[in-house]
Amino acid sequence: MAESTSLALLEINEDEVELSAIRAQGAGGQNVNKVSSAIHLRFDISASSLPDDVKERLLALSDSRITKDGVLVIKAQQHRTQEMNKLDAFIRLHELVNSVARPPKTRRATKPSYGSKQRARAAKSQRSATKVLRGRVNE
Numbered sequence: 001m002a003e004s005t006s007l008a009l010l011e012i013n014e015d016e017v018e019l020s021a022i023r024a025q026g027a028g029g030q031n032v033n034k035v036s037s038a039i040h041l042r043f044d045i046s047a048s049s050l051p052d053d054v055k056e057r058l059l060a061l062s063d064s065r066i067t068k069d070g071v072l073v074i075k076a077q078q079h080r081t082q083e084m085n086k087l088d089a090f091i092r093l094h095e096l097v098n099s100v101a102r103p104p105k106t107r108r109a110t111k112p113s114y115g116s117k118q119r120a121r122a123a124k125s126q127r128s129a130t131k132v133l134r135g136r137v138n139e
Contacts, residue, residue, distance in 0.1 A: 012097060013049055018042040019086060022075075037082040041074040041089035050097065057100045072096070 022038045045058050059070055066072050074092050076085035
């Protein structure tokens with residue numbers, strides 16, 4: 001693991017990001033999207049300059065914003081200016097990449113505690129006792 005990914009926040013080159021202003025089209029070609037400043041940010045994960053381990057973790061995410069060909073699409077469609085929506089999309093991209101850049105924590109396997117075993121046994125015996133009682137009432 002590279003030291004830069006674990007210690008510092010990752011920087012994304014702005015030339016790797018494609019921004020496009022989006023207006024939804026209705027059936028007759030009229031603009032139906034009331035937010036004229038909507039922005040779609042497209043970020044190609046595979047072609048980016050991110051470290052390989054971060055790319056793998058990003059591509060492994062089960063996120064609806066990541067397409068099958070490895071492009072991350074973030075939509076900023078707030079009722080604000082176009083510059084504010086661009087900034088919001090960049091912030092969300094940085095937050096996502098930096099949250100994935102931290103190495104995942106590994107937990108050691110733990111044995112069930114004595115108390116949890118006792119509770120499981122008690123619950124099981126309670127269930128079987130209830131079944132026995134129900135069987136006798138119905139006879």
